[in-house]
Amino acid sequence: MVRIGIDVGGTGIKVGALDKGMEIVASSSIPTAKDLPFAVQVEQIVDCVLKTVSGAGLSPDDIESIGVGIPGIASAATGEIIKCTNMGWNHVPFREEFRLRLDKPVLIENDANVAALAESVAGISRNTSSSVFITLGTGIGSGIILNGKIWSGFHGIGGELGHVIMKLDGEPCTCGNHGCLERYCSATALIRMGREETSKRPDSMMLTMADSDPMNITAKIVIDAARAGDPAASDVFRRYCEYLAQAIGSVINFLDPEIIVLGGGVSKAGSFLLDPIRALYSQYVIFRDQPMAEVDLAVLGADAGIIGAAMLS
Amino acid sequence: MVRIGIDVGGTGIKVGALDKGMEIVASSSIPTAKDLPFAVQVEQIVDCVLKTVSGAGLSPDDIESIGVGIPGIASAATGEIIKCTNMGWNHVPFREEFRLRLDKPVLIENDANVAALAESVAGISRNTSSSVFITLGTGIGSGIILNGKIWSGFHGIGGELGHVIMKLDGEPCTCGNHGCLERYCSATALIRMGREETSKRPDSMMLTMADSDPMNITAKIVIDAARAGDPAASDVFRRYCEYLAQAIGSVINFLDPEIIVLGGGVSKAGSFLLDPIRALYSQYVIFRDQPMAEVDLAVLGADAGIIGAAMLS
16 A cells, blocks of 8 residues: 655645655656646646556555645645645635545645654654644745644644734735735745845955846755855844744744744755854743754755655655 | 641742542741741641641641642652742652651642642632633733643643743843843833833823822732723733733643633732633633633632642642
């Protein structure tokens, strides 16, 4: 028997078949096709699942369950996907449509929640009972694990740390509000701060690395320039770390999980990110002389989505 | 049999004996005596418990359990009170000392958590499984109920919504950091904003009500003046409501409880506070077109501490 994990991403949909030991025994992927009719999108995903299973030398009868991680929200009760912008889905009966073609248990969750679950079962936060997983990507995603289970809220709309207000009347956010946490802690924030800094300090290595065009500055360029000792990039990265440390302090003050896990693009900076964060965050915790959550980096990488989705139950 | 609830406050310690129906059948209180030796403080509390029980016509044998709500943190495992500034307690073996004099089960919790529990069992949030209780007082306290139980965090230091960063580099906080949520949403914040406003608008009714001395301005004065239509006070109160609505939106985005309950001094403004909050908060929720937590006012008032403490188990 295998469990199927499906990771619906911005550019591709990845499918993996996992054995009892939660090892990926086969996987395949298809491109994200936003503009196709819903029924065709689901048909392609089902076909990809069947292909993956047969690639593992198994038949559909060997499928125990199917978990789907989506960048959006779904109703656990009805299997409806309420919103998933990447796929153009608004209130689509995903489970129902899927089971017309492949009648198996289908579970759907937000992708950050799924990654949080994966890390808490098979990754850096395994053997912990509560954790908050934060993805530092284009936006900020987050997943909360409490007593070993995903807490996505009473109405299924929680875990959106990125839209906690971090600066009243601050930067405008894509959500329509101002000062959301993801405007200060995401890769996008790091890029914005890098670009702003080069307008004041045009001699920065960041500009050289970006072929003299600030619009070419990426999070990697800011991090690489800071790592190389460029003063402007170092200032930007230090400020970014201070913001992220305050965000982590806020999570601890409010929720106090056992561990906080950082994932997503910016976390690829490794100890260059983790070391300053670890040095900074406890000062933002109100009971700073008490035992508190450790901060660590995610370890499952790109497979977290498949693994966590397969773990849904 | 009765359950004893003890509410350790800033000026007094209240003790109540509750019957099976969670009705208070007897109560008494003693003043908070910060400067006495720890053993004497505990002796006075035990005496007050015994007096309360005999006042109900009962004996110590009739005591089932003793719950204590403190403005601070305690270890559930050891019964040690780690910090309780009001009483001058730092790492004191409260349960141990108490049981030397009265050998009953002793449970200790943070007072905001205790009030959250009380409301969720016997108050406005009864029949809900998850809630966040926010006290709008001198500071901001908060208590989280998940799956019917207090969630005070893995290390017991959670539920401190007041120290979530709400404005990067904002107002200095008593905790040593800047921009904490309680600097914008507490009664103290309302008073500060009122005082600042009168320095720009000396014709405000707030000053008249404060005998022309801005230092006499209280939260009640700001609210009463706003209610009476004073333009300066109305502007201040509107701004306060916008901040609080953003705080509530943040709680929903991150934790998504079934209900959010407002208590503490400012909540005495009743519908004058609740109506604008209800009109404002959903715009700060990322999935604002989905079902989300209602916001309501606490109903147990000053007895919440005793009732919730007695409910601890």
